[in-house]
Amino acid sequence: MARMKQFKLGKEHNSFMQKKKGNNSLDRLMPIILAIIAGISVLTTIGIVVILITESAGFFQAVSIIEFLTGTEWTPLFADPKFGILPLIMGTFMITLVASIVALPIGFGSAIYLSEYAPKKVRNFLKPILEILAGIPTIVYGFFALTFITPIIKLVIPQTDLFNALSAGIVVGIMIIPMISSLSEDAMNAVPNSLRYAAYAMGSTKLEVALKVVVPAAFSGIVASFVLGLSRAIGETMIVTLAAGALPNIDFDFLKSIQTMTAYIVTTSQGDTAYGSVEYRTIYAVGITLFVITLLMNILAGYISRKFREEYE
Amino acid sequence: MKQLDAERQMRRRKRKNTIFHALFLSSTLFGVIALGMLLIQILSDGLGWLNWEFLTNNASRKAEKSGIKAAIAGTLWMMSITAPLSFIIGVSTAIYLEEYAKKNWFNRFIQTNIANLAGVPSIVYGLLGLTIFVRVFGFGKSVLAGSLTMTLLILPIIIVASQEAIKAIPVTQRNASFALGANRWQTIIRVVLPSALPGIMTGSILSFSRAVGETAPLIVVGAVAYITTLPSGVFDKFTVMPIQIYTWANLPQEEFHHVAAAGIIVLLFMLLSMNAIAIFLRNKYQKKN
Numbered sequence: 001m002a003r004m005k006q007f008k009l010g011k012e013h014n015s016f017m018q019k020k021k022g023n024n025s026l027d028r029l030m031p032i033i034l035a036i037i038a039g040i041s042v043l044t045t046i047g048i049v050v051i052l053i054t055e056s057a058g059f060f061q062a063v064s065i066i067e068f069l070t071g072t073e074w075t076p077l078f079a080d081p082k083f084g085i086l087p088l089i090m091g092t093f094m095i096t097l098v099a100s101i102v103a104l105p106i107g108f109g110s111a112i113y114l115s116e117y118a119p120k121k122v123r124n125f126l127k128p129i130l131e132i133l134a135g136i137p138t139i140v141y142g143f144f145a146l147t148f149i150t151p152i153i154k155l156v157i158p159q160t161d162l163f164n165a166l167s168a169g170i171v172v173g174i175m176i177i178p179m180i181s182s183l184s185e186d187a188m189n190a191v192p193n194s195l196r197y198a199a200y201a202m203g204s205t206k207l208e209v210a211l212k213v214v215v216p217a218a219f220s221g222i223v224a225s226f227v228l229g230l231s232r233a234i235g236e237t238m239i240v241t242l243a244a245g246a247l248p249n250i251d252f253d254f255l256k257s258i259q260t261m262t263a264y265i266v267t268t269s270q271g272d273t274a275y276g277s278v279e280y281r282t283i284y285a286v287g288i289t290l291f292v293i294t295l296l297m298n299i300l301a302g303y304i305s306r307k308f309r310e311e312y313e
Numbered sequence: 314m315k316q317l318d319a320e321r322q323m324r325r326r327k328r329k330n331t332i333f334h335a336l337f338l339s340s341t342l343f344g345v346i347a348l349g350m351l352l353i354q355i356l357s358d359g360l361g362w363l364n365w366e367f368l369t370n371n372a373s374r375k376a377e378k379s380g381i382k383a384a385i386a387g388t389l390w391m392m393s394i395t396a397p398l399s400f401i402i403g404v405s406t407a408i409y410l411e412e413y414a415k416k417n418w419f420n421r422f423i424q425t426n427i428a429n430l431a432g433v434p435s436i437v438y439g440l441l442g443l444t445i446f447v448r449v450f451g452f453g454k455s456v457l458a459g460s461l462t463m464t465l466l467i468l469p470i471i472i473v474a475s476q477e478a479i480k481a482i483p484v485t486q487r488n489a490s491f492a493l494g495a496n497r498w499q500t501i502i503r504v505v506l507p508s509a510l511p512g513i514m515t516g517s518i519l520s521f522s523r524a525v526g527e528t529a530p531l532i533v534v535g536a537v538a539y540i541t542t543l544p545s546g547v548f549d550k551f552t553v554m555p556i557q558i559y560t561w562a563n564l565p566q567e568e569f570h571h572v573a574a575a576g577i578i579v580l581l582f583m584l585l586s587m588n589a590i591a592i593f594l595r596n597k598y599q600k601k602n
Contacts, residue, residue: 027498034409037402038423041472044465045426048437051444109340117334118341126341128592133348135519135588137526139555140355140577143562147570148354174347181344205330228432235434237529238555242562262436262529269443269533283533287440291433298432 052291055284062278068285074248074259076282077273083282085289087248091165091258092234092290095244098169098254099176099233104226106173107180111222114181115188116210134178142242145171150243153255163245163257171243172233180229187221187305188214217310224305231297235290237262261290355581359574367575371541372557376568381576384557386543387456387536388525391553394460395467396521402464403471404513410472411479412501431469438466439533447534454535457547462534466527467520474516478509511598518591522584528555554580 060068063083071084110130114123150167154160191214199209215222245257246267259267265283273279370380406427414420442462452458482505490500506513536552544551554576561573 024496027496030498030501031409031413034405034413037405038409038414040402041406041427041430041468042423044441044468045430047445048433048441051441052437055440055444106340106343109337110344113334113337113341117337126345129345129348130341131592132585132588133344135522135526135584136348136351137528137555137580137584139526139528139559139562140351140581143558143570143573143577144351144354146562147358147574148350174344177344177347181341205326207330207333208326231432235436237434237436238559241529242559262434265436265440266529266532269439269535275448284440287437291437294432294434295429298429302428 048291052284052288055281056288058276059278059281059285062281063285072250074264076268076279081279083285085261085286087250088259088261088264088286089289090250090252091240091244091248092260092262094165094252094254094258095169095172095236095240095260096230096233098166099173100226100230102170102173103176103180103229103233107177107225107229108184108222110177110181111184111188112210112215115185116206116214130178130181133174134182136175138175138236138238139242141171141175142168142239145239145243157255160255161245161257163243163247164255165244165258166254168240168242168244169254172236172239175236175239176229176232179232180225183225183228184218184222187218187225190221191217220305220308220310223308224301227297227301227304231294231301234297235262235294237266241266261286265290352581355574355577358571359576359578362571362575363578367572368579372552376566376572379561379569379572381554381557381579383540383543384552384554384576385579387540387551388553390456390544390547390551391460391463392521392525394457394547395463395524396517398460399464399467399471399520399524400517403468403517404475406468406472407475407479407513408501408506411476412497412505427469427472431473435466435527436529436533438462439530441465442530442534453548454537454550455548456544456551459531459534459536459551459553460547462530463524463527466530467524470520470523471517474520475509475513478512478516479505481512482508511594515591515595518587518594522587522591525553525587526555526580526584528553528559531556532559554583 068083068085070086071082072086073082073084074087075082114126118126145167149170150160150162150164153164153167154162160166195213195217196209199213204212240260241263244260244263246259246263247257248259248264249256264286268279268283366378367380368385369382370378371383373379410420410424414423439462442458442465446452446458446461447454450458452461486504486508487500490504495503531553535550536556537550540550540552558573558576558580561569561576564570
């Protein structure tokens, strides 16, 4: 009997040891597997950079970079094609300009309200609504621009085109308001309350505390949110494709149809340009321009928020 | 006299405060009103066209016979690949970065890289998908190519959200597990992940809803709009709801704008229910802590 028991114990012990060993080898194996999976995001970046460079290299063999960057006509599908990207950059710039006129003051004001003025209950009610606004797909915004904002603009200024930069720009602005508002608010929330109390103790009104204490202290975060918002506006695609039209021009007329870099890529990839032709490769040339611009802006935003951060600890 | 001046100045400062209070409040309300107008506009345009036939018909050249069935099927097909794949890759990456990665240049590089990927315009992911998945891998304009493109697009969002959730687990819980003799992997699987799961789920669901609403990269990858048969495998061509809506909205006939609005109602209903689940999860587990 005793031997039986010992045997059983030994077996249990054995399986326990085996299990432990299994767990240990899993503990050694998992970090390696996880590291390989984590590499996918690095591969994605490499993939983006490599395909943009290799595919646009073919384009720049046919068209000189100087012509591409300084030409004022963009007509890749004409019999006598012109490949100057300036009209597309102008279109993107106009949309971003209108969007920032709408979104920067409103996003900034709403961040101050939510961070400094709003009672907790009101804040808890308004925040989710802004989050819903942030979650609405851009195609829905595009439809809204086309069927609601454009008719209103046409009512005020009848000679407006059906597709125009103004309507699309306004709606892109509405789209980035929640982003600017919530990032700026985060920056303002990070300002310690002791600073506010000190200002109140000296008799400041709420406005004075907000504008003279909180905003300067959160300045880097606020500016970074502006830059990120604009970068988002530059990369916005569906609103401009649907509401701003498809006529690249450099006229700086907000009531006319324009084309942005993003809209060009979408429209052209829908068409039937032959794979490998110069026209086909334009989408990569435009893509790499767009990628470089947004990347620089995102790096700038990160730099601003790190470099000019005020530390209060 | 002097006191009167001071009083007047105080009144002025207070009035200024009141005016700006109103201004700030109205900027916040601007967003609310914009959302309200957008919803009213879409409901009044599309509600009359939304019926059972709209949900069960395929695309058609006639507005009255148009339906969104193929697009819903396409979206579900795409998400059935994108959701699990991006969840597994995203959470694994987050675990690696938070629990294993040492603070060296390579891991800092991965972290910066993820932050930058989140800022890349979605259309650029479309170009990536078109070149790599459609051409190089030879998947063609298929469900698979679209799903993989979408997976890469929402990956940074899932990674960052999961990292935040894992960071929020106090180190005392890990130490307690180590003290009981558990190794690092056991601690991650049995202690860290169960506590972090609500946060991870919330972030993931929000990024899934981003994938459901995304249009531009899928147009570039070649999801076609006019489709009359449902996809029956991952190599079939497909369309998704936002692309179907885009096509309808782009048509000149007024009736198709109503069809587009009806499609938007279906899309928003799906997205809002996903967001509601995410917010519910967050609120439920936030109270516990």
